[in-house]
Amino acid sequence: MIWPTENKPRAAIQLNHEGQLRHFLSIEGLKRELLIEILDTAESFIEVGSRSIRKVPLLRGKTVANLFFEASTRTRSTFELAAKRLSADVLNININTSATTKGESLSDMLRNLEAMAVDMFVVRHVQSGSPHFIATAVTPGVSVINAGDGRHEHPTQAMLDMLTIRQHKGGFENLTVAIVGDILHSRVARSEIHALKALGAAEIRVIAPDTLLPVDVESMGVKVFSTLDEGLRDADVVVTLRLQKERMEGALLPSEHEFYRLYGLSAERMRSAKPDAIVMHPGPMNRGVEIDSAVADGAQSVILQQVTNGIAVRMAVMSMAMSGQINALAARGGQ
Amino acid sequence: MIWPTENKPRAAIQLNHEGQLRHFLSIEGLKRELLIEILDTAESFIEVGSRSIRKVPLLRGKTVANLFFEASTRTRSTFELAAKRLSADVLNININTSATTKGESLSDMLRNLEAMAVDMFVVRHVQSGSPHFIATAVTPGVSVINAGDGRHEHPTQAMLDMLTIRQHKGGFENLTVAIVGDILHSRVARSEIHALKALGAAEIRVIAPDTLLPVDVESMGVKVFSTLDEGLRDADVVVTLRLQKERMEGALLPSEHEFYRLYGLSAERMRSAKPDAIVMHPGPMNRGVEIDSAVADGAQSVILQQVTNGIAVRMAVMSMAMSGQINALAARGGQ
């Protein structure tokens, strides 16, 4: 399935008439102020996760449908938990056993779900742009959240990473952030680069072999390094990417072992970075491939804090988008 | 598995001593007054679906088990949503991964679910009569709702169609309703014919090639047409059926293309019907086979309204059946 090419700016559809979030499809095109608002809102939900009763009634009586066309325990679970902690009802749609096996089009399936009064779709799809396409198709008042689309974006992952960075570094202005690994196939890297630029990071670096870099990567405003030692020098934040073995088409890499030898993050190599540098990974990790256990489980790792922040960021984005839709409906004279 | 042949009237088991619904297995045998009560109750739940908080506490603390022996996103999702909006707890039983793989009989599985204090079973099964069999087997106080059984009935689908018709036409007495397509394999058609007869529709027509008609179809009180142009003439309501490709055994049809040429509902053919005729389809649609997109998405289509009504009808049937069981238990001296 090929999604329609979009020429208009992707950001436009994400916002309502007052500039409030109503879908969350991509970081690209969103302004600094909105990203800061997401981080501040997420920070307030961190507290909810540490309560004895981890629930707030913000989405009570709302229905959230998880449409996962790609299997994912981690991301689906965090969105499900975030929705339940906002008191929403959650509908998990297993696409393999769904009506698509009866030849129904995605578009018909969506219209049906909307007719059931689903308030929000959380969409993961192998095809870039599919959440955006769905957002153009849903009826007014319904939100779409991108939970990862092809090689395009994974915006909630980027925001949970930004939250983690801000918790440790206070801000973004003076930071050097190095992203290591399979940049070419990584929707996480794309979303992070957009977020770091919008938030004003001093320097964004990517470290990868040529075969794992997009051709236009420098046009994104990053510095390219081909060796770890150079790329990590004096970095404040190191983001290691999962080696997306299942996404590789053909022989872009000699072997996992060779990748580890050149780009695997070991304790020794981390010495090039600043002593107080933090290490992040979007998970799931290939230990001994892109990251050593000594680093993953070491004092500089904030990898599990990223997961905790993931719930709070998803609660923030879901409640903000729902609220933005309600305001948009009210402005149109809806309920 | 062959289900026991039933000689006693199917309606009897569906009602309690006061004639209230306690299971919902088939339209056949139910009286007009009860069908009207279902429609009226559903109408009151339409309002709940349009609220900001889409929940009522009618089934709070009750457990509804979805027993789907046939995959279905749409129907399972609407029953799940209906149950959740009634505040029930929902247990989805995936039959493929269930104890039936360990050789447990259906009967033992049911007894176990009952012993867990499940209050209602929503059953879809490839075998006609299985929900009825289950209703004869459950303990007092437990409701069974038929979510589609083989070629037999799909009673909630028929009632949501009736609700949609009533919303557009005000009633049934003067209506000509034409049902087009694969009548032979369609549990939807069977349930609709029973419902339309009970509700007093003036004329019920079926339009299909001979090979897709049951042998005894005229005994059901319908007029048979073999061409669309004749069958649609002055119809008030046109129901297009899904071409049940997966149910066909052998070569009942030359090809999909041939079917479309003779029985596909196009805008041009719709001109035979009354100008204010409505078009319905139970979904999922095969666009370009039994229905053209111009009709499916056109001004006369009420297909998505059917889906919305589906939630309300299922809420109605579930709450009425539960209430009928509670009254039956009370009459027996139970709690």
Next chain:
Amino acid sequence: MIWPTENKPRAAIQLNHEGQLRHFLSIEGLKRELLIEILDTAESFIEVGSRSIRKVPLLRGKTVANLFFEASTRTRSTFELAAKRLSADVLNININTSATTKGESLSDMLRNLEAMAVDMFVVRHVQSGSPHFIATAVTPGVSVINAGDGRHEHPTQAMLDMLTIRQHKGGFENLTVAIVGDILHSRVARSEIHALKALGAAEIRVIAPDTLLPVDVESMGVKVFSTLDEGLRDADVVVTLRLQKERMEGALLPSEHEFYRLYGLSAERMRSAKPDAIVMHPGPMNRGVEIDSAVADGAQSVILQQVTNGIAVRMAVMSMAMSGQINALAARGGQ
């Protein structure tokens, strides 16, 4: 995957500093008083299951993750229902579609789930000792409940059996309990033997062919019988085990038919037991293999009562363990 050998007593990790339950991994090593407390607590939850609104708020705002590495409708459903009746949010993790397919280790998966603030893991795994391993790995405050691990234990099954026995016999001191069938592969039998010993049953018998007995079975304090007639003589309680066909490696049995001829529980054979003996089975049953329908559905059968008790016992264990963790955290100065 081989789990680490444990030399320290398994009971220690299950209890907090005050001797309260905080995990529930095995019956072995638990004291009589604690087992009685579980039975008494479960008895109080029996009443909840018979209410019109079957919910109590004990785990409101808590998240329970069902980690089932082995398919199971019955046990998963009872844990899910127990958690929902305690008002917890439930996350079902389907291990086949999970991140383990992306090469993530179990340990990383668990750490991630914990970082999502999951409060309790209900674990079923084909490998003996895995829930214990998980309990050693989780962060303070998180409970692990064993829902069956390999051939090791199935402690909630044993406790629901004990509850059923106590309801019929008043206590354990003077009872002769006979366990029939595939002792070798049965985690149920192991847990029951430990429970019966701790609760002071007068005599515990196992009845099985040599090939289905563990080599060290007599060291567990049971009497071994190789024929039903001798083994059942004057028994108060008869526990028939499921013939675990799928667990057998090689030819331990000539045939199902031969097994039935020698060890199948028929009405005639039950005459050796006391006239008021009760018959139990953990389910799912192989009717006509280990048990006749005349016995399974007969007056002495308490098999469905076992299922009902299963919900109550699981509610008891879950609420006690959560409470024990909260007390443990408080003692450490946590919240």
